[in-house]
Amino acid sequence: MTIIDTVFATQSRSHALLLSTLASVGLIVGAVWAERAAAELRRSDLLMPGVSGVLFALVAVTIMPFAELTVGRWLIPFLYLAGAAASVILCTAARHLALRRAKTPNRSADQSGRQSAFAERSVFAIVDLLGYGMAIGVAAAASATLGIALATGLAAANVLVSRQLTAGFLSAKMRRMDRVVSQLALFLTLNVFSLLAFWTVHSFDSRGLPGLLAFFGGFLLAAATRTLLSHGQGIAAGKQVGSALVFLCGFVAFALFAVGLDDVLDAAGISNAGFEHPVEQSSAQPNILQTRG
Structure with missing residues (x-):
């Protein structure tokens, strides 16, 4: 039995913690990147469409x-709609909280504007990490392969959040x-969520896990x-083609990684089916047969 089998076969909290820690690497990379290139932040604006492609x-x-x-x-469409609506609601609430926090007495207009932008970025980062962390936890309870792919992709997204x-x-x-x-x-925050x-998922009923x-x-x-959308509002018209290409590159690169992950696990002699949550593994079979029928 390999180390990976030992870690993931138990479906313990260390499983989710390991994956959330992997995703947290992006926070460190983004912070170091921003500090090392503080005067040249606009040169990496193409990171935004690339991250969108990954997501x-x-x-x-x-x-x-x-x-x-x-x-x-x-x-499925209603679940996706509910997840998107939850994100919009959280972001709207975050924007109002940020503006309310920035509008305090005894501040100049410039200072208030800077505080508003800073507070808005902070609460948006928390909203993103809330969704990312909970998605990792749910995916980790379903399948190790799915959890690894999700944590790796969100590590790239966290570079942008932290930067x-x-x-x-x-x-x-x-x-x-x-x-x-x-x-x-x-x-x-990411690890706790x-x-x-x-x-x-483990304490209640995991049959609704998919x-x-x-939803996430x-x-x-x-x-x-x-x-x-936020990237499109801040770029010149001549750079839209470049942004679209970066988006496609991010999409294709991560899609190839996710598709190849199963092949890598198979080549290493690691059974993907053994990583699935036991309850989910048993409940998936009737649904699969019903869908195919």
Whole structure:
């Protein structure tokens, strides 16, 4: 039995913690990137469509096929719609909270504008990490292959989240120690949400797990769309073709990784079926037969 078999066969909390830690690597990379290239942040704006492509690939190549095999087809669009609506509602609430926090007395207009932008970035980062962490926890309870693919893709997305937030820290002239504490808080936030989702699935009923995953698929689609729209508002018309190409490159690159992950596990002699959640593994068979029939 390999180390991977030992870690994932138990479906314990260490399983979800390992995957959320993998996704948290993107937070560290994004923070270091922003600090090392603080004066040249705009050169990496193409990271935004690339990350959007990765998020779309996550849904199209990993979550969608899994949901189609285990959830009624008529229900999938509504689950995606519910997840996207949840993301929009959370982002709207976050924007109002950020603006309310920035509008405090005894501040100049410039200072209030900077505080508003900084607060908005902070709450948006928390909203994204909330969805990312819970999606990792749910995916980890379903299948190790699915969890690895999701955690790897969200690690790329977290580079963008951390980079944008660190840029806000630098523009606000926050002390280095405060920036480190804030990054540690983001790291803990992602891991806590992941473990909470994993524990919730195991503590109650995991038969609705594919539905939860489809819900978070809609959440990821809304997050990717928001990233694309915010990027499109800040670029020149001549760069739209380049942004589209970067989006496609991000989509194709991660899609190939996700598709090849099964082949790599098979070549290494690791059984993918043995990683699936026992309850989900048994309940998936009738749904698969019903879907094919």
